[in-house]
Amino acid sequence: MRRVSAIGGAALLLLAVAACGGRDSGGGTTGTAATGQCQGQQTTGITDTSIKLGGIYPLSGPASAYGDIPKGIKAYFDYINAEKNGIGGRKVEFVVRDDGYQPPKAVEEARRLVEQEQVFALFQTLGTPSTAATWDYTNQRKVPQIFVATGASQWGTDTAHPWTIGWQPNYISEARIYAAYLKKEKPQAKVAVLYQNDDFGKDLLGGFKRAIEGTQVQVVAEQSYEVTDPSVDPQMRNLAESEADVFLNVTTPKFGSQALAADAKNTKWNPLHIVNNVAASITVLKPVGFENVQGVVSSTYYKDPNDPTWESDPEMVLYKEKMKQYAPGADVNVPYHTFGWAVASSFHKAMEAAPCPTREGLRDSVRNLKGVKVDMLLPGVTLDTAADDGFPIESMQLMQFEGERWELFGEVVDTRAEFGPLTG
Numbered sequence: 001m002r003r004v005s006a007i008g009g010a011a012l013l014l015l016a017v018a019a020c021g022g023r024d025s026g027g028g029t030t031g032t033a034a035t036g037q038c039q040g041q042q043t044t045g046i047t048d049t050s051i052k053l054g055g056i057y058p059l060s061g062p063a064s065a066y067g068d069i070p071k072g073i074k075a076y077f078d079y080i081n082a083e084k085n086g087i088g089g090r091k092v093e094f095v096v097r098d099d100g101y102q103p104p105k106a107v108e109e110a111r112r113l114v115e116q117e118q119v120f121a122l123f124q125t126l127g128t129p130s131t132a133a134t135w136d137y138t139n140q141r142k143v144p145q146i147f148v149a150t151g152a153s154q155w156g157t158d159t160a161h162p163w164t165i166g167w168q169p170n171y172i173s174e175a176r177i178y179a180a181y182l183k184k185e186k187p188q189a190k191v192a193v194l195y196q197n198d199d200f201g202k203d204l205l206g207g208f209k210r211a212i213e214g215t216q217v218q219v220v221a222e223q224s225y226e227v228t229d230p231s232v233d234p235q236m237r238n239l240a241e242s243e244a245d246v247f248l249n250v251t252t253p254k255f256g257s258q259a260l261a262a263d264a265k266n267t268k269w270n271p272l273h274i275v276n277n278v279a280a281s282i283t284v285l286k287p288v289g290f291e292n293v294q295g296v297v298s299s300t301y302y303k304d305p306n307d308p309t310w311e312s313d314p315e316m317v318l319y320k321e322k323m324k325q326y327a328p329g330a331d332v333n334v335p336y337h338t339f340g341w342a343v344a345s346s347f348h349k350a351m352e353a354a355p356c357p358t359r360e361g362l363r364d365s366v367r368n369l370k371g372v373k374v375d376m377l378l379p380g381v382t383l384d385t386a387a388d389d390g391f392p393i394e395s396m397q398l399m400q401f402e403g404e405r406w407e408l409f410g411e412v413v414d415t416r417a418e419f420g421p422l423t424g
Helices: 009-020 064-083 103-116 128-140 171-185 199-211 233-240 253-265 282-288 314-326 335-352 359-365 415-419
Strands: 050-057 091-098 121-125 145-148 164-166 190-196 218-225 246-250 272-275 297-300 395-402 405-408
Touching (some): 050 103, 064 091, 064 121, 064 253, 064 282, 064 335, 091 103, 103 128, 121 128, 128 164, 145 335, 171 297, 171 415, 190 199, 190 233, 190 253, 199 218, 199 246, 233 253, 246 253, 253 272, 253 282, 282 335, 297 405
Parallel strands (some): 050 091, 121 145, 246 272, 272 297
């Protein structure tokens, strides 16, 4: 399959518009008949002047901290709608639904978005359990499920769901980075792990165990928790008894804060604390007290709005200005807002590069990205996919919490080059 770069994407889109037009695929809402190379393709949810997207997030419930992400996305779309004439002349409407981090609710909301709202694509269904519950439905309906907000490896290795694709680095690759760090810095590390008892937690933990095979780094204790648990304090007490010198914290934000706080309170146990990326936001650390999270290690792939390194960065300046304009009251320094801005910008690039302004065109575009630069990603991190590689971002950099912010260290690691590709 031909790879498409972002360069010249706008020109490709203009050609596609001229050739394809639009088509109502039975939903009774949009478009004119597709012609030329795009004939017969689906255009529900897209017209010559609009694109309708649907997102599913836990705006309530145990993972509600992630509700900041769609604020960043909407601010980006509001900005390009008002000041850039949308994407290729199409204004973006972003409809957000709340699933409370409950898979059955996610299925209900996916059906509502597809069948009632008649969205062009599902953009950002958050969470491994929720996405796993919906991807059979979206693929049966042939609706793009684009840049899902979960790093589970299955989104990139599965071949039975071509309409679904991730965005952020997958959890196995993230685990490989932590394993490589320990091999170098603590080659005889004894690791205690707290993990969420679902595909998310098991994916990262499994990847970490495979990555330390053949080394002297060993997992000496494991404790899981359920998203319905009120607290992880009992698990943390059990892990402390292991006397491990490294604690790997594989959690979502609520439980990430609890684990960080429990670690800080237990002055008799002082392991190196590694927290996975999805719980590494300032909003997770701040309630614990910055003085209690000094030296914690994590990894990232996009720019931190709290890092003075990016104070004069043009994209960060633009982001902060437009967030204040289009999301008044939102804290521009919350990294989940920045995540939202970055993934919305990624959608913009992918849609511009689509060979047809159709559901099929978007499906093909996101699997044919080559070196696409997104300005909110770290320098050296680009979007790269192929027919046999469904992982858009596979580069990360380690960071350590110092003072009141994360500080990057080391170099950006291309996990494809460093560790080899993941396969199903």
